[in-house]
Amino acid sequence: MARVRAMKMLAPALLIVVASTQIALSRTLDLTPWKGGGFGMFSTLDHAGYRGVDIVVDAPDRSEALQVPASIELAVARAAACPADWTLRAVAEAVVARERRYQRPVSRVTLTFWRADFDRATLRPSERPARSFVYDVP
Amino acid sequence: MRTIALRELASPGRGWTTAPAATVDVDAPERDPRPARLPARDIALCLTAIALLLRPMGPWFVRPAILAVAVLMILSPAMLRSAWAWSAIAAMVAVRIADDWPLADNHVYLLGYWAFAIALSLRTPGSEAALAFSSRWLIGLAFVFAVLWKVMLSPDFLDGRFFRVTLLTDPRFGDAAQLIGGLSSEQLAANRNALQLLPAGAELLEPPSIDEPTRLRLLATVATWGIVVLESAVALAMLLPASIVGSSFRHVALLLFCGTTYLFAPVAGFGWLLLAMGVGQLDETHVGLRRAYVAAFLIVIFYGEIPWAELALGTGRG
Numbered sequence: 181m182a183r184v185r186a187m188k189m190l191a192p193a194l195l196i197v198v199a200s201t202q203i204a205l206s207r208t209l210d211l212t213p214w215k216g217g218g219f220g221m222f223s224t225l226d227h228a229g230y231r232g233v234d235i236v237v238d239a240p241d242r243s244e245a246l247q248v249p250a251s252i253e254l255a256v257a258r259a260a261a262c263p264a265d266w267t268l269r270a271v272a273e274a275v276v277a278r279e280r281r282y283q284r285p286v287s288r289v290t291l292t293f294w295r296a297d298f299d300r301a302t303l304r305p306s307e308r309p310a311r312s313f314v315y316d317v318p
Numbered sequence: 319m320r321t322i323a324l325r326e327l328a329s330p331g332r333g334w335t336t337a338p339a340a341t342v343d344v345d346a347p348e349r350d351p352r353p354a355r356l357p358a359r360d361i362a363l364c365l366t367a368i369a370l371l372l373r374p375m376g377p378w379f380v381r382p383a384i385l386a387v388a389v390l391m392i393l394s395p396a397m398l399r400s401a402w403a404w405s406a407i408a409a410m411v412a413v414r415i416a417d418d419w420p421l422a423d424n425h426v427y428l429l430g431y432w433a434f435a436i437a438l439s440l441r442t443p444g445s446e447a448a449l450a451f452s453s454r455w456l457i458g459l460a461f462v463f464a465v466l467w468k469v470m471l472s473p474d475f476l477d478g479r480f481f482r483v484t485l486l487t488d489p490r491f492g493d494a495a496q497l498i499g500g501l502s503s504e505q506l507a508a509n510r511n512a513l514q515l516l517p518a519g520a521e522l523l524e525p526p527s528i529d530e531p532t533r534l535r536l537l538a539t540v541a542t543w544g545i546v547v548l549e550s551a552v553a554l555a556m557l558l559p560a561s562i563v564g565s566s567f568r569h570v571a572l573l574l575f576c577g578t579t580y581l582f583a584p585v586a587g588f589g590w591l592l593l594a595m596g597v598g599q600l601d602e603t604h605v606g607l608r609r610a611y612v613a614a615f616l617i618v619i620f621y622g623e624i625p626w627a628e629l630a631l632g633t634g635r636g
Contacts (some may be wrong), residue, residue, distance in 0.1 A: 188451045190438060217424060219463040219464040220471065223475050226474075229487070230515070296515055298483055303483055304525060305515050307515050
């Protein structure tokens with residue numbers, strides 16, 4: 181009987197664990213409330229449309245802001261949804277690999293995670309840098 | 319006339335007909351010619367398999383397998399009632415979530431829990447009751463977290479900003495903003511322009527103002543509080559004992575939520591899943607509710623496929 185009850189509770193228990201973890205990650209790692217299994221979709225403007233990662237590539241005689249190329253869109257989307265060290269590092273490494281493919285020099289990649297705030301009264305948006313990540317090419 | 323007892327018309331798990339102990343009159347001309355009604359659990363499982371087919375998901379290494387298993391489930395009752403098949407679906411959904419974490423939508427997680435719950439229930443004595451229990455708790459908890467985010471955790475929901483901005487900027491809500499909110503297409507375009515993001519630190523000398531007609535503000539307010547009330551009602555209905563809320567209130571709340579929300583919200587997959595899970599709480603006596611759920615499932619298909627607001631706008635413009 182206890183085994184049957186435990187089996188019935190397994191899936192709901194899993195939901196509670198994942199959703200609670202999602203709330204913790206949104207508070208500690210800036211995970212967007214829309215993602216991660218916490219059921220925060222349609223609850224806030226803090227979603228992919230109003231988050232992003234700016235990329236600046238540096239090298240001797242070079243400092244250039246990059247548009248996000250298609251080949252790293254997925255990595256950037258993941259980093260914008262959860263700007264943790266490992267997601268940002270994945271973007272930086274993908275940028276370095278791409279620059280090298282095109283035989284362009286790169287010694288440092290600076291990533292700036294930003295998100296938008298909307299004024300409570302006028303709704304006017306403003307972009308707010310929330311985190312910077314510097315990757316020195318080894 | 320001779321009456322004989324039938325224990326099983328067909329072995330469970332091998333055919334669609336799974337009548338319990340029954341008696342039939344041999345050679346009786348007045349025998350009911352109607353086919354046996356499918357158990358509610360099988361309808362819930364079948365609707366879940368259909369939902370899997372309607373919205374293929376995942377990377378190439380799981381999508382074809384999910385689709386293939388779903389097709390086999392619809393064709394074969396044995397597959398539909400196979401705990402292994404549902405375990406496989408749950409595992410593939412988990413792979414799909416992990417593959418591009420954290421980008422999967424929330425209903426993909428709920429689908430994974432639901433497939434897992436089905437697999438467990440099929441290994442449990444009294445599988446219908448186990449499935450109904452899991453369905454109730456999964457829906458209830460998902461809605462508790464949804465309400466928690468809207469009411470306590472998000473800084474911009476209850477003050478109306480979320481819907482005020484979303485109605486103006488999200489193209490999926492643009493037609494509704496015009497049809498119900500009373501915006502002209504020119505006002506909508508100007509508002510979208512005014513709400514465009516500027517780079518950090520940049521500021522316009524004369525920033526354009528945002529034009530929100532009274533009807534649009536009212537729509538945003540009704541959407542904000544309406545969704546909180548509906549989601550809270552579903553959460554309470556599912557999690558409180560039936561002796562307090564009544565089981566029919568659970569179904570009314572869930573059907574009302576799906577019937578209104580998915581008219582606007584562009585996430586039909588979530589609606590189909592909730593409706594399939596709702597059927598999982600029914601028993602053989604709930605004939606009307608079973609029809610209502612199947613009808614709602616079809617209506618959500620039509621909501622998603624027919625650009626009703628765009629057509630209504632076109633009619634209005636002549």
